[in-house]
Amino acid sequence: MTEIPDISKRQCDSCGKSLPDGELFYHCRTEIIAAKDETIPNLKHPDKLIAQALSEIAGKDENELLDEIYQEIILQLCPNCRMTLLKHIKSMFNNGCKSCAKCGPQPAKKKGKLLKFPSNPIEK
Numbered sequence: 001m002t003e004i005p006d007i008s009k010r011q012c013d014s015c016g017k018s019l020p021d022g023e024l025f026y027h028c029r030t031e032i033i034a035a036k037d038e039t040i041p042n043l044k045h046p047d048k049l050i051a052q053a054l055s056e057i058a059g060k061d062e063n064e065l066l067d068e069i070y071q072e073i074i075l076q077l078c079p080n081c082r083m084t085l086l087k088h089i090k091s092m093f094n095n096g097c098k099s100c101a102k103c104g105p106q107p108a109k110k111k112g113k114l115l116k117f118p119s120n121p122i123e124k
Contacts, residue, residue: 014081026082028075034068 010019019025043049057065077085 010076012078012081013075014077014084017078017081019076019078024079026075026077026079028073028077028082028085030073030075032071032073034070 010021010025011017012019012025075085
């Protein structure tokens with residue numbers, strides 16, 4: 001698991017630009033969680049199933065095994081690096097045609113809200 005950054009020395013985790021107090025920056029937290037869509041094999045021989053699972057993890061480092069299941073990435077980004085990150089994430093989506101054999105199905109549109117705040121802070 002990623003440690004929470006020390007915000008007393010705030011800088012962009014991508015480009016290294018200093019992020020002084022009072023200036024706009026972005027806190028990005030991403031979770032990568034393992035998922036497997038398989039049915040449980042025939043349980044006539046559960047000992048074999050357990051032995052197989054143990055052999056697959058034998059000799060691996062505990063942190064390596066944990067990272068295969070769950071990772072949390074926390075970044076502090078300047079406005080430019082935020083835009084770069086968003087472009088990169090958007091480029092990962094399948095933009096091909098709908099449900100052809102080559103491109104596969106389009107990812108489902110997520111329902112939710114994107115909160116947008118004014119770009120100019122309200123003056124007091």
